[in-house]
Every structure is written in C-alpha cells, then in structure tokens.
Amino acid sequence: MMIAQPPFTTDIVAERAEDEPALIVDVEGFEGPLDLLLTLARNQKVDLAKISILALADQYLAFIEQARQLRLELAADYLVMAAWLAYLKSRLLLPETEEAEGPTAEDMANSLALRLKRLEAFRAVAQELMGLPQLSRDVFARGAPEPIVDIKHPQWKATLYDLLSAYAAQRQKQALAHVELPHRTVWSLADARTALERLIGSATDWTRLDQYLIAYVVEPSQRATVMASSFASTLELVREGLIELHQHAAFAPLYLRKRAAENQADASGRTPPVATNEG
Amino acid sequence: MPRLARSQAVAEETSVTELRPEHLRLLEAMLFASAEPLDAATLAERLPEEMDVEAALEALQQEYATRGVNLVRIAGKWTFRTATDLSWLLSREAVETRKLSRAALETLAIIAYHQPVTRAEIEDIRGVSASKGTLDVLLETGWIRPRGRRKAPGRPLTFGTTEAFLAHFGLESLSVLPGLEELKGAGLFDGRLPAGFAMPAPSDDPALREDEEPLEEGDLDLGLAPRVSRVDEE
Amino acid sequence: MPRLARSQAVAEETSVTELRPEHLRLLEAMLFASAEPLDAATLAERLPEEMDVEAALEALQQEYATRGVNLVRIAGKWTFRTATDLSWLLSREAVETRKLSRAALETLAIIAYHQPVTRAEIEDIRGVSASKGTLDVLLETGWIRPRGRRKAPGRPLTFGTTEAFLAHFGLESLSVLPGLEELKGAGLFDGRLPAGFAMPAPSDDPALREDEEPLEEGDLDLGLAPRVSRVDEE
Numbered sequence: 001m002m003i004a005q006p007p008f009t010t011d012i013v014a015e016r017a018e019d020e021p022a023l024i025v026d027v028e029g030f031e032g033p034l035d036l037l038l039t040l041a042r043n044q045k046v047d048l049a050k051i052s053i054l055a056l057a058d059q060y061l062a063f064i065e066q067a068r069q070l071r072l073e074l075a076a077d078y079l080v081m082a083a084w085l086a087y088l089k090s091r092l093l094l095p096e097t098e099e100a101e102g103p104t105a106e107d108m109a110n111s112l113a114l115r116l117k118r119l120e121a122f123r124a125v126a127q128e129l130m131g132l133p134q135l136s137r138d139v140f141a142r143g144a145p146e147p148i149v150d151i152k153h154p155q156w157k158a159t160l161y162d163l164l165s166a167y168a169a170q171r172q173k174q175a176l177a178h179v180e181l182p183h184r185t186v187w188s189l190a191d192a193r194t195a196l197e198r199l200i201g202s203a204t205d206w207t208r209l210d211q212y213l214i215a216y217v218v219e220p221s222q223r224a225t226v227m228a229s230s231f232a233s234t235l236e237l238v239r240e241g242l243i244e245l246h247q248h249a250a251f252a253p254l255y256l257r258k259r260a261a262e263n264q265a266d267a268s269g270r271t272p273p274v275a276t277n278e279g
Numbered sequence: 280m281p282r283l284a285r286s287q288a289v290a291e292e293t294s295v296t297e298l299r300p301e302h303l304r305l306l307e308a309m310l311f312a313s314a315e316p317l318d319a320a321t322l323a324e325r326l327p328e329e330m331d332v333e334a335a336l337e338a339l340q341q342e343y344a345t346r347g348v349n350l351v352r353i354a355g356k357w358t359f360r361t362a363t364d365l366s367w368l369l370s371r372e373a374v375e376t377r378k379l380s381r382a383a384l385e386t387l388a389i390i391a392y393h394q395p396v397t398r399a400e401i402e403d404i405r406g407v408s409a410s411k412g413t414l415d416v417l418l419e420t421g422w423i424r425p426r427g428r429r430k431a432p433g434r435p436l437t438f439g440t441t442e443a444f445l446a447h448f449g450l451e452s453l454s455v456l457p458g459l460e461e462l463k464g465a466g467l468f469d470g471r472l473p474a475g476f477a478m479p480a481p482s483d484d485p486a487l488r489e490d491e492e493p494l495e496e497g498d499l500d501l502g503l504a505p506r507v508s509r510v511d512e513e
Numbered sequence: 514m515p516r517l518a519r520s521q522a523v524a525e526e527t528s529v530t531e532l533r534p535e536h537l538r539l540l541e542a543m544l545f546a547s548a549e550p551l552d553a554a555t556l557a558e559r560l561p562e563e564m565d566v567e568a569a570l571e572a573l574q575q576e577y578a579t580r581g582v583n584l585v586r587i588a589g590k591w592t593f594r595t596a597t598d599l600s601w602l603l604s605r606e607a608v609e610t611r612k613l614s615r616a617a618l619e620t621l622a623i624i625a626y627h628q629p630v631t632r633a634e635i636e637d638i639r640g641v642s643a644s645k646g647t648l649d650v651l652l653e654t655g656w657i658r659p660r661g662r663r664k665a666p667g668r669p670l671t672f673g674t675t676e677a678f679l680a681h682f683g684l685e686s687l688s689v690l691p692g693l694e695e696l697k698g699a700g701l702f703d704g705r706l707p708a709g710f711a712m713p714a715p716s717d718d719p720a721l722r723e724d725e726e727p728l729e730e731g732d733l734d735l736g737l738a739p740r741v742s743r744v745d746e747e
Contacts, residue, residue: 034406035406077406122462124458125388126385130384132450139360141314141358141360142545148604148605151604156654166622170619170622174639176706305581305602345538346533346537348541359545368560
C-alpha cells in the first residue's frame with residue numbers, strides 16, 4: 001500500500017463508560033469474557049484482590065443466561081468461559097478431595113483473579129502510555145529539516161594496462177575494418193596512363209617509378225591501387241615502345257625513362273643507378 | 280514586557296553565548312538540521328576527536344531545557360523537539376491522525392511491556408482471540424515488528440516494538456515506559472501465576488532470547504515486516 | 514543530569530534563560546515546528562495578543578546570532594537556518610571509485626597517443642562518433658585538457674593529456690608509452706595488422722603545434738575545462 005495515511009494516535013475510541021449498567025446485554029461492547037468479568041468485578045465496587053470469585057462466576061453465568069434467553073449469538077470465547085466458571089463454581093462449592101489431581105479450586109480461583117488483575121494492570125499502563133506526549137500531536141520535530149547532501153567525489157580508476165589494451169584493441173579493429181572495406185578509390189588504367197605519359201614527357205633520364213607516383217598518392221590507403229594501376233600502365237607503355245623499364249632485382253625499385261628516338265639505337269645504353277637502400 | 284529588561288537580558292545572554300564553545304554550535308546545527316534523531320557516534324564524526332560528545336550533549340540539553348525547543352534523547356539518539364507544554368500552541372502543526380481501536384491499544388501495550396511476546400500470549404492476557412486486523416493495524420503503524428519465532432510447538436512469531444515506537448512516544452528506552460515499575464511491583468507476575476505468566480523486563484534488544492529463533496526468509500513477505508520506510512512517509 | 518558536570522558558562526546561561534520571557538519560548542517553538550517560514554502576522558495570530566512580535570523576533574534573532582542555528586528573515590518571513598559558516602555540516606563527502614567506460618578508455622588512449630587531437634579526429638580513429646559524455650567524463654578525471662584550437666574550418670578544440678594523467682598512470686613522460694613493437698610484444702596486437710599500420714610517437718609538449726592556435730578566454734567557461742572545482746559542487 002503506497003497511500004500515505006495519517007499517523008496513528010492512541011486516543012481511545014468507543015470507551016465504555018464505567019457506570020454503564022453491567023447487565024445490559026451488549027456483548028458487542030466487551031473485549032471478550034475477561035473484559036466482561038472485569039466489568040462485573042468493578043461493579044462489585046471492591047478491590048480486585050478481595051472480589052468473590054464465586055459471586056463473579058454467578059454474575060457472569062447470569063449474564064450469559066440472559067443473553068441466551070434473548071437468543072443472542074455469543075462468541076465461543078464467552079461460552080468456554082461460562083463452562084469453565086460453572087466448573088469452578090461446582091469445585092468451589094464441593095469439599096476438596098484429598099486425592100484430587102491438578103490445581104485445587106482455590107488455585108483456579110486465584111489464577112482467574114490474577115488474570116483479571118493482570119489485564120487491569122495492562123489497561124492502566126496502556127492509558128499511561130497514551131498519556132505520553134506523542135510526536136506530531138503534542139510535540140514536534142523540526143518542521144523544515146535541512147537535508148544532508150551526499151557529495152560523492154568520483155575517483156576514477158583505470159590502469160595503464162586497461163588503457164593500452166583498449167587502444168590496441170580498437171586500433172586493430174579499425175585497421176582490419178579498413179582492410180576489409182577499402183576505399184574504392186581506384187585508378188583506372190586510363191588514369192594511370194595519362195599521368196605517366198605526362199610524367200615521362202618531362203623526364204628523359206631514368207626515374208624511379210615510385211617517385212613519380214608519390215606525387216599522386218594522396219593518402220597511404222591509395223598507395224596500393226596507384227602502384228598497381230601505374231605498373232600495369234607502365235608495362236603497356238613499354239610494350240608500345242614508348243618507355244623503357246628497368247628493375248635490377250626482384251622487389252627493387254622500378255626505373256623508367258622515355259624511349260627517345262636518339263636512344264633507340266643503343267637500347268642497352270646507360271643503365272640506371274643501382275638502388276642501395278631504397279625501396 | 281519592558282524593553283529595557285529584555286534587551287539587558289539579551290545582552291547578557293549574548294555575551295555568555297560568545298563564550299560558548301564552538302562544538303556546541305556544531306552540535307546544535309547538526310541536531311537542528313537532521314530530520315532523524317542522531318546518535319552520539321554520528322555526531323562525533325564531525326567533531327574534534329578529543330571532544331567528549333556525551334558531555335557536550337548534556338550541556339546542550341541543559342541549555343535548551345527551559346526553551347521552547349528541548350534536546351531530548353530518544354532510543355539512545357538525540358534530537359530537538361518542541362517543549363511538551365507548548366502543544367496547545369502548535370495544534371495547527373498537528374497531523375490528522377487515525378485512531379487506534381481499544382483492542383489495538385491494549386495489544387500495543389502488551390507488546391511494549393511484555394516483549395518479546397507471541398500472539399497466543401497476547402490473547403491469553405486479553406482473554407480473547409485477537410482479530411486479524413489488530414496486529415495488522417499495529418504493524419502498519421511501524422511501531423511493532425515480528426522479531427523472531429518462539430522455540431515452541433508451532434514456532435509462533437514473537438513481536439516487539441521498534442525504534443519508531445520509541446520515537447513516537449518520546450521514550451529514551453523501554454526502561455522508561457510509564458507505569459513499568461508499578462506493573463512489575465504489583466506482584467502480578469511473581470511465582471503465584473502459572474508458568475509462562477512471569478513478566479520479564481521488556482526489551483527491544485534485537486538479539487534473540489534463548490527461547491527465540493530467527494525469522495526466515497519469507498516471513499517478512501507476509502506483510503509482517505516492520506514498515507519503517509512507510510512510517511517515514513506518513 | 515548531574516548539575517555539577519555543567520560548565521560555568523552553561524550554568525550562567527541557564528540562569529539567564531530562566532529569565533527569558535515566555536513568548537520567546539513560544540516563538541522558537543512555532544518557528545522550529547513550522548515547515549515553512551512564517552511572517553510576523555501569522556506568528557502574531559497564534560501568540561498572545563499583548564505580545565510585541567516584531568520586538569520578540571529581533572530579540573530571538575539576536576539570541577541565536579552566535580549559535581549554530583540562526584533565525585533569519587527570508588522574503589519577509591522568519592525561519593531557523595543552519596549558520597552559514599557551518600553549511601559544510603550539511604554535506605557528507607565520500608570518495609567513490611568509478612571505472613572508466615570502454616569508450617572513455619579508448620578515447621583517452623587516442624588522446625594520449627595522437628595529441629593534439631580534435632574530437633573529429635578521435636571519432637575518425639575510433640570509427641564511431643563520440644558520445645558527448647565521454648569527453649566530459651575524461652575532462653572530469655582531470656587527465657585531459659583542451660590545449661588549443663586547430664587552424665582549420667570550425668577551429669575545433671584540440672585535446673591533450675595533463676600531468677595528472679602521467680601521475681595516475683605512473684608515467685615519467687609520454688615518451689615512455691609503449692610503441693607498436695612493444696604492444697605487439699605484449700600480445701596486445703595479434704599480428705594481423707595491415708601493412709602500413711603506424712602509431713604516432715606521442716608527445717604532450719604544451720607548446721602549440723604549427724597547426725594550432727591558443728585557446729581564448731571563455732573557452733574554459735564552456736564546461737570544457739578540467740572540472741576540479743565543479744566536481745566539488747556535485
């Protein structure tokens with residue numbers, strides 16, 4: 001239940017007036033047979049310690065009898081007490097037998113008297129308890145408490161290993177993603193040929209192919225496609241007899257030059273310089 | 280009242296309060312600010328280590344004893360409350376309350392003065408079987424709680440009072456329950472009663488008694504849990 | 514309470530407060546219990562007719578002036594408030610260890626290796642757009658700082674690492690951050706890197722690069738400064 005409810009107080013409601021005639025048959029008004037007995041006892045106007053249990057039992061039984069004549073339904077508690085009191089009464093009126101087991105009639109009567117006294121005592125302290133000043137009824141706490149604010153200072157935690165592994169993992173992931181999905185920036189053969197023809201036109205001496213190409217490599221990711229297309233174009237230009245191509249070893253840099261008319265006689269001509277640590 | 284007399288009194292007081300140790304300021308600030316009673320340990324956290332918090336609290340209590348707001352000790356914790364004689368003035372602040380039935384009141388008293396106590400024991404004292412609603416209503420107030428199970432056939436639940444109970448009635452502890460001495464001194468609970476009728480000093484010490492065993496998981500799902508949080512919302 | 518234990522100052526004060534007019538008690542109780550500040554007229558309604566409420570309020574204010582709780586007037590209404598010099602009592606500070614998110618770690622690493630670096634460049638390297646919170650969190654750690662603006666359209670902020678970064682990760686300088694071969698050796702790269710994969714040689718030299726220009730006044734007010742002071746307020 002989330003509905004806010006008013007706090008409870010302990011004002012007694014429906015308190016039965018003490019001077020209420022005891023024999024008005026209104027079982028509803030009693031909190032059980034002990035309560036009824038206590039009321040009857042009070043009406044004896046004597047100290048509970050001195051009440052006659054016998055007289056009390058008679059009054060109780062008379063009360064119950066009257067209720068039955070009126071065909072009132074009585075709760076089982078009342079009838080059990082009536083039976084017990086009838087039994088007690090018979091025991092009290094008969095002489096005790098020596099060999100009787102269990103409590104004597106006097107013990108039983110005392111026990112009942114004590115139970116009545118105990119109930120009365122609890123009622124008295126209940127009244128005292130209710131007489132205490134109660135919070136939000138008689139005494140009040142601060143109406144506008146000033147809340148204590150929790151300030152959390154974050155202390156960030158990360159290790160160098162966390163940092164480096166995060167970096168490596170994400171760089172690797174990105175790098176591989178690039179390989180798998182390369183930019184489709186591809187030189188067509190025609191593009192490369194045009195570029196090379198323009199280049200060769202200005203270079204008559206041996207020139208490294210990749211030196212030409214580097215000017216066209218806008219970013220490293222294009223290097224492969226530029227190289228591949230250019231090489232293919234170069235081979236075509238060689239086949240057409242327009243340029244000469246030279247590579248002095250596998251994977252060594254490629255050198256090329258325009259095949260000039262005057263050079264055609266000594267095709268073997270000068271060889272390009274041997275690359276040392278290039279490539 | 281004549282202005283002169285008042286201003287003189289105030290002037291004197293001011294000169295006195297200037298001598299007040301700073302820790303009394305700290306204490307009163309914390310206690311005024313808090314919505315809940317605070318225990319000495321919590322207060323001590325904010326105070327210089329060498330300070331005798333209990334002594335300072337008693338000094339502060341004395342200072343406020345004659346004021347409209349008093350420093351009181353409730354359930355071993357400290358809080359300011361309006362003076363008890365001024366309730367007439369503050370009726371407007373009073374929260375409308377739901378009234379407890381006579382059965383509920385008696386049951387509450389029996390639980391308070393006789394705890395830990397089972398439902399059967401309550402019924403025995405009252406001489407009537409408890410209606411289901413009575414304990415439910417009391418549980419709803421947050422003033423009582425099931426605290427364990429009696430080591431007896433049927434393992435009945437035992438009930439006791441909560442800190443909210445002490446707070447509501449402004450009690451420092453159960454030992455200051457009104458009428459407790461008379462109740463014990465009346466000789467009602469000495470050897471003349473059949474076994475089981477003896478009344479020990481009530482205690483809300485959460486430690487289980489010898490004849491109690493702990494609640495199990497699930498016990499608190501039956502709507503029997505102390506609803507401390509709900510009480511705070513009310 | 515043992516009277517002897519009280520300090521003399523308290524004893525004197527008590528003798529003074531015993532002379533306090535009753536209406537100061539009434540006032541302090543009403544002001545204490547009220548959930549709202551109260552104006553003099555409202556107070557007067559509930560107080561004895563002959564009482565000079567304004568004068569009493571001033572007297573009460575003076576009484577509380579040196580205490581941990583003051584009587585203050587807010588928008589013409591009166592209420593008790595914790596003394597301003599004690600407002601620190603109303604907060605409870607605690608260090609809370611938090612872990613950086615994966616995104617924050619990656620971003621931090623990229624800033625460390627690639628600084629000075631703009632947000633767009635970080636996004637480009639990470640291949641995802643950065644959530645706003647990530648840079649904020651990193652600024653909150655105090656491990657990164659905006660160090661300038663890139664000379665480029667939009668003049669984006671460039672970020673770099675701070676000395677606190679070096680201190681936290683126990684680095685003597687950024688140059689001791691491991692390079693590609695070392696990371697491979699540590700098994701952090703699994704060797705399937707494409708040809709041409711490169712890692713920059715990191716440097717946190719505060720001198721601006723050629724393509725950077727200095728921050729301007731106001732850049733640090735945009736919530737982009739390391740939030741050492743802001744954190745305190747949270």
